[in-house]
Each structure stands twice: as C-alpha cells, then as structure tokens.
Amino acid sequence: MSEIRYDIITxxxxxxxxxxxxxxxxxxIxxxxKKNNVCPFCPGNEEMTPPTLVEIKDKKGKWLVRGFENKFATVNTDLKSFEVPxxxxAEYGYGVAEVIVESPDHNATFGRLTLEQMQKVFIAIIERYKRISQDDKIKYIQVFKNFGARGGASLEHGHWQIIATSFIPDVVEKEVTGIQEYIKKKGKCPYCEIVKCEKEEGKRIIGENENFIVIAPYASQYPYESWIIPKEHQERFEELKEENIANLTEILKPLIEKYEREFNFPxxxxxxxxxxxSDIRNYHWxxxxxxRLTVAAGFELGTGVYINPVPPELAASVLRIE
Amino acid sequence: MSEIRYDIITxxxxxxxxxxxxxxxxxxIxxxxKKNNVCPFCPGNEEMTPPTLVEIKDKKGKWLVRGFENKFATVNTDLKSFEVPxxxxAEYGYGVAEVIVESPDHNATFGRLTLEQMQKVFIAIIERYKRISQDDKIKYIQVFKNFGARGGASLEHGHWQIIATSFIPDVVEKEVTGIQEYIKKKGKCPYCEIVKCEKEEGKRIIGENENFIVIAPYASQYPYESWIIPKEHQERFEELKEENIANLTEILKPLIEKYEREFNFPxxxxxxxxxxxSDIRNYHWxxxxxxRLTVAAGFELGTGVYINPVPPELAASVLRIE
Known part of the structure; x- marks a missing residue:
C-alpha cells in the first residue's frame, strides 16, 4: 500500500x-x-578559470578554498535586448553565477574534508553571498552543491555553486508564502514545530547536536532525503556565525560520510x-x-507528484548518525 | 546571454x-x-504478470498489444488505515496502476513499430482509460511512456503506463486553472493561440499534418522537448476517434524515429x-x-526553475520532420 503525504508548508x-x-x-550506483583531462579547478591551473573573487589561504600562501565567476554562466550582468513574439x-536573464572550489585536492570527496576545511567552504560561500546581495537588482541567491554526473556536476573536482537571480523563483515564493500562511493560522513557525514534533516522535531523526537537527522529512519527495534544520529559530542562512558554522559541519560531515559509505558515493x-x-517575511533557513537514487519519470513530469519508494522512517534508521 | 521565458498558461x-x-x-547518451533475465512482458511469459485486462490480437489469435495491472503498483484500491502524527x-494512496505492452517484439523500439501497431497501442490505452474513469473515486488519469533507464523505465521491453489517482495533481490543477484564467482574460483558448502563433512564426514548428502540429514550445523546460497539439480545439485525450489516432501516429512515428536517430536512442x-x-473546465489536450538529455540539479531542485541549454528555435530546426 501507499500513503499520500503532504508538506505542511507548501x-x-x-x-x-x-x-x-x-x-x-x-x-x-x-x-x-574518470576523465584524464586537465582539471581547471586544480592548483596550478588557475588561469583556466576567471579571476579569483574569494580565497582562503594556508600559512604558506597556498589556497585552500577558491571562488570565481562561473565560466559557463547561465545568467550574467551583460544586458542585451532581444525580440519576443x-x-x-520573456525577460533578460540577469544574474550572477559563481563557483567555490572546496579543496585543492582533486580526489577529496566532501565527506572526506576535515571539519576545518568544511568550515572554510562555508566562510567563503557566505562572504560571496553577502557581496552578491549588495546588487540591488538581485532578489534571490541559490547556494548548492552538485556531486556526481547524475547529480548534475560537470566537473568532478569538488565544488559549490552560487546562482543569483533578479527574480524570486517559484519554489522559493511558494515556500515563503506557505510559512506566512502557517504562522497566520497557527501562530508558530512551521519549522520550529517540525523540530519539536520530530524530537517527540524520534522515528525520523537522523542525528542532532547543540544547534542542529537532521531529519528524514515526513513528506520526503526523494528516497533517503534529509534536512538539516537549526533548532533555534534563525531566519537567514547568511546570519550563520563562525561558531555555528563549526557546529553545522560537525553534523554535516558524519552525515555526508554516511551517504558516501552506505550508497558507495552516490x-x-x-x-x-x-x-x-531584502525580504522581511518570516523564514527558518x-x-x-x-x-539521486531514482529518476523522475513520466508520472512525475506530468503530475508534479513524486513517488518515493522509501518511507522516511526507514531512511532515518539507515542514515542514523551514532 | 540568456532569456527568461514564461509559459503563458502556468x-x-x-x-x-x-x-x-x-x-x-x-x-x-x-x-x-542489456540484461539476460527472462522478460515478463514477452509472449509466453504472461503468467509472470497479473491477468490480462485488454488485448488486441492478430488473425491467428496471438496478442499484439496487451495490458494488465502493474505488479509493482504505487497506488491501489486495497484500502488500509494508518497513523498520522x-x-x-496524509491520506491513503488510492488509485489504479496499469501497464500496456506495446508489441510482442522485445527489441522493437517505439519508433520502429508500424503505424498500425502504434494505433493499436492508443486503442488499448483509450479502452483502459475509459474503463478506469468509471470508478467514481478516480479524479485524474496520467498516461505516459518511459523509455530507457534514465527515462525511468525499469524494464526495456516497450510499454506504456496508466496511473489513476483519487486527487487532481498539482501540475494538472495549475495548468487547468491557467487555461481558465487565460480564457477569462483573452476570450480564447491559449493552445489554439499557440497553434496560430507558431504557424505564423514558423521558427518552432517541427512538423504538421491535417490534424496535428508538433512544436518546440517557446518556454521549453527541457532541451529538445516537443509538444504534439491537435490543431482544432479538442478538450480530452479520450475523445480521440480512430481516424484521428491514425493521423496522430502518422506524425508521432517520424518524430520518435527522428529522436532515436539524432540522439542514438536517448x-x-x-x-x-x-x-x-468529470472536470467540465476548458482544456485542449x-x-x-x-x-532526458540533462539532469535537474541543485539549482532546479531549490528554485523549480529549469536551465535549458538549447533554444527551442534550434531544437525545432534539428528535429524538423521533412
């Protein structure tokens, strides 16, 4: 049998x-x-990428984390006009697209980075995030990491991406609106409520520490999906302080290691x-x-409804961090 | 540079x-x-699947098209109760899931079926569609075909799927609502308007015949996506008459052949x-x-906005059916 579950926010x-x-x-999986091409993200090949925008160096002056504009940017600030039937x-695709290389080591996976190295990645991301957000035309900044060809990564050297757009995307607007409606109706932040409910139930908890909880969300769209949520109400990702970054990586590292081990580097x-x-509405980042274990196929494309063959309760028990 | 294009309906x-x-x-690609396992969809292995629900036979009594319940149904009619925190x-996943095997030939791709065989596939699908729609609890029926592992097909023997649900899915509701709003504002069916505009512009036409036009849609979410639209306003798929099915396959077959040839069976x-x-609102099926040439990655998952690296005008020129 199957259950139809609803995301309480969207x-x-x-x-x-x-x-x-x-x-x-x-x-x-x-x-x-493996390709033998020269890697533009490796130390020594910096001239293959656009100029450095952010860099965290070791004591000898070698970079440990390095960020620059995405050479194959899908949006940019170079305005041109075009015809619309x-x-x-249609509108011009204004925006910013950047890359953050997470380590000089070509073969290090994200789960194998040290805690200190992971922290440097977040410090660099937040520095660029704050800088990009100074552009008045930018409305939303999406921070993400793709790993593996089927995860959409076109280069295997570990990296994060930042894409900033001049519009608020569909999924983001729907979530922000959903939060406002939930608060209006129940007087509470839905993510704070989820943290509370999941702590009481226990069945979908993957791990937790002082500041963060990791859960398999009740209405998981994807098998073995997990969410890391700040336990205390915190509106914005870029508000992450350095001590919180340390705490975040202390739960993120074992989680990614668990995925890498259980699923053989999926x-x-x-x-x-x-x-x-500049959006003053309530949020909880x-x-x-x-x-990426399954493929969205004809049913998902036609209906927007995903079929998840793994109950989140099972996912949590498999992924649980001791 | 890039353009942000909007679907005029949704x-x-x-x-x-x-x-x-x-x-x-x-x-x-x-x-x-290829796996050497016994194929449950091949003639002679019918006992490996649930009982036949629809069958079109040749003169000797051998089936040419065969339909049955999906053995691994994601929804079914066997109601059970469960707990919800x-x-x-959450709701019980009530529904119907069926498979239509499109040919006795394990190795025939959809593009290689004869026109007559393709027509039989649609006749069988519509027969099941009409039968399933008699269940009062069913609100929507999704008909689709997955091809290839990355297209979500778990068996390679060519088949279609029918999944019927007790709810109107998100994407469907949004499109139906969008059509009503468009008609209210402009007094015309947006799909009829698209047919008219694309015939005038010509740049995104892939092919056409008496009853159907094939276009690369202006706001294509996916590279080399195409739409087949009835030229005359026709509300429902299941209204397809036999003479129209013939006309549909006369444009569908060369289109699929073109994809198979240009992209090496993608x-x-x-x-x-x-x-x-039972929805009496306007539609144009x-x-x-x-x-499936690209992967939806972190940006698409976070924002719901797709990045398409192929302008539809280029897609149409590559896919054009002479």
Missing amino acids: GKMVIIATERGKRPHDFK VHSE SLYK PYNIVVHTVPI HIEIIP | GKMVIIATERGKRPHDFK VHSE SLYK PYNIVVHTVPI HIEIIP
Whole structure:
C-alpha cells in the first residue's frame, strides 16, 4: 500500500510506498569513467578559470578554498535586448553565477574534508553571498552543491555553486508564502514545530547536536532525503556565525560520510533554503540533501507528484548518525 | 546571454541559454548493459504478470498489444488505515496502476513499430482509460511512456503506463486553472493561440499534418522537448476517434524515429496532458515528449526553475520532420 503525504508548508504531495522500503543496496550506483583531462579547478591551473573573487589561504600562501565567476554562466550582468513574439513573455536573464572550489585536492570527496576545511567552504560561500546581495537588482541567491554526473556536476573536482537571480523563483515564493500562511493560522513557525514534533516522535531523526537537527522529512519527495534544520529559530542562512558554522559541519560531515559509505558515493545535491534578499517575511533557513537514487519519470513530469519508494522512517534508521 | 521565458498558461519560468545551443552530439547518451533475465512482458511469459485486462490480437489469435495491472503498483484500491502524527497530513494512496505492452517484439523500439501497431497501442490505452474513469473515486488519469533507464523505465521491453489517482495533481490543477484564467482574460483558448502563433512564426514548428502540429514550445523546460497539439480545439485525450489516432501516429512515428536517430536512442518520456475526469473546465489536450538529455540539479531542485541549454528555435530546426 501507499500513503499520500503532504508538506505542511507548501502543500506539496508525495506518494510514499510504505510496504516495500528500498534499502541502500537496492539502488544501483553507476560511476562514470574518470576523465584524464586537465582539471581547471586544480592548483596550478588557475588561469583556466576567471579571476579569483574569494580565497582562503594556508600559512604558506597556498589556497585552500577558491571562488570565481562561473565560466559557463547561465545568467550574467551583460544586458542585451532581444525580440519576443507578441503572444509570449520573456525577460533578460540577469544574474550572477559563481563557483567555490572546496579543496585543492582533486580526489577529496566532501565527506572526506576535515571539519576545518568544511568550515572554510562555508566562510567563503557566505562572504560571496553577502557581496552578491549588495546588487540591488538581485532578489534571490541559490547556494548548492552538485556531486556526481547524475547529480548534475560537470566537473568532478569538488565544488559549490552560487546562482543569483533578479527574480524570486517559484519554489522559493511558494515556500515563503506557505510559512506566512502557517504562522497566520497557527501562530508558530512551521519549522520550529517540525523540530519539536520530530524530537517527540524520534522515528525520523537522523542525528542532532547543540544547534542542529537532521531529519528524514515526513513528506520526503526523494528516497533517503534529509534536512538539516537549526533548532533555534534563525531566519537567514547568511546570519550563520563562525561558531555555528563549526557546529553545522560537525553534523554535516558524519552525515555526508554516511551517504558516501552506505550508497558507495552516490550522486547527490545539497541545497540551501533561505529567504530572498531584502525580504522581511518570516523564514527558518535549512539545508536539504537529496541523494539521486531514482529518476523522475513520466508520472512525475506530468503530475508534479513524486513517488518515493522509501518511507522516511526507514531512511532515518539507515542514515542514523551514532 | 540568456532569456527568461514564461509559459503563458502556468507562468512557469525557464532560463534559456540562447548563445551556446547544444547540438545532439553534445549530449552523451549512456546505454546500460542489456540484461539476460527472462522478460515478463514477452509472449509466453504472461503468467509472470497479473491477468490480462485488454488485448488486441492478430488473425491467428496471438496478442499484439496487451495490458494488465502493474505488479509493482504505487497506488491501489486495497484500502488500509494508518497513523498520522498530529502535526502532519496524509491520506491513503488510492488509485489504479496499469501497464500496456506495446508489441510482442522485445527489441522493437517505439519508433520502429508500424503505424498500425502504434494505433493499436492508443486503442488499448483509450479502452483502459475509459474503463478506469468509471470508478467514481478516480479524479485524474496520467498516461505516459518511459523509455530507457534514465527515462525511468525499469524494464526495456516497450510499454506504456496508466496511473489513476483519487486527487487532481498539482501540475494538472495549475495548468487547468491557467487555461481558465487565460480564457477569462483573452476570450480564447491559449493552445489554439499557440497553434496560430507558431504557424505564423514558423521558427518552432517541427512538423504538421491535417490534424496535428508538433512544436518546440517557446518556454521549453527541457532541451529538445516537443509538444504534439491537435490543431482544432479538442478538450480530452479520450475523445480521440480512430481516424484521428491514425493521423496522430502518422506524425508521432517520424518524430520518435527522428529522436532515436539524432540522439542514438536517448532515454525519454511521452506524457499525455488531458483534463481530469468529470472536470467540465476548458482544456485542449496535447502530448509532451521529453528526451532526458540533462539532469535537474541543485539549482532546479531549490528554485523549480529549469536551465535549458538549447533554444527551442534550434531544437525545432534539428528535429524538423521533412
């Protein structure tokens, strides 16, 4: 049998197959062959990328984390005009696209970085985030990491991406609106309520520390999806202080290690959810981690409703961090 | 540079990279190894599947098209109760899931079926569609085909799927609502307007015949996406008469052959868009074909906005059926 579960914030439905729960070994992870091309993200090849925008160096002056404009930017600030047929509507794709290389080591996966190195990645991301947000035309900044070819990573050297847009995207607006409506109706932040409920229930907790909780969300769209939520109400990702970054990485590192070990380095995405720039509406930032174990097919494309073959309760028990 | 284009019906945005248009050979199609397992969809193995629900036979009594319940149904009619934590919302996943095997030939791809065989597939689908829609609890029926592992097909023997749900899915409701709003504002069906505009512009036409037009939609979410739209206003997929089915397959077959040839049998989805059962709102049914050439990654997951590296005008020129 199956359950249709609803996201309490956006109302989004998911069909969860509760009887046959797929275990990690039920998913076939295909690794594409390693390419021998020169890697533009490796130390010594800096001239293959646009100029450095952010850099964290070691004592000898070598970079440990390095950020620059995305050479293959999907949006940019170079305005041009174009024709739009009268029936249709289009706008110029204004925005900023940047890359943060997370380590000089080509072969280090994110889970194998030291805690200190992971912290430097977040420090660099937040520095760029704050800088990009000074552009008045920017409305939203999406921070994310793609890992593996099926996770959408076109280069294997570990990196994060920042894409800033001149509009508030659909999914973001829907979530922000959903939070306001929830607060209006119940007088409480829905994410604070989720933290409370999950602590009481226990069944979907993957791990927790002083500042953060990791859960398999009740209405998980994807098998083995997890969310890292600040336990105390905190509006914006960029408000993360250095001591909180340390605390975040202390739970993120074992979580990513667990995914890498249980699923043999699966493709995955890490997606930061935060509030649009200069948006004064309520929010509670969090991070969503989505291993790419299944493919959205005809049913998902036609209906927008995902089929998840793994109950979140099973996912939590498999992913649990001791 | 890039353009942000809007779907005129749903308002959905897409970022289209207009400068670097990727050609078919820019996409690497990986074919998974053929398995030697016994195929439950092949003639002679009928006892491996649930009982026959629809069958079209040749003169000798052998089936040419065969339909049955999906053995691994994600929804079914076997009602059970379950617990829902007080914070959350869930319902029982009531529904119907069926499979239509499109040919006795294990190795025939959809593009290689004869026109007559393709017509039989649609006749069988519509027969089941009409039968399933008699269940009062069913609100929507999604008809689709997944091809290739990355297209979500778990078996390689060519087949279609029908999944019927007790709710109107998100994407469907948004499209139906969008059509009503468009009609209210402009007094015309937006799909009829698209047919008219595309015939005038010509740039995004892939092919047409007496009853159907194939276009690369102006705000294509996916590279090399195409839509087949009835030229005359026709509300529902299941209204397709036999003479129209013949006309549909006469344009669908060369289109699928073109995809198979240009992209070396890419994974793809064919998705029927029609109006919910007993829904009296306006609609104009159509078919969307989505080759799976790129991966939705962190940006798409976080924002819901897709990045399409191929302008639809280029897609149309590559896919054009002579």
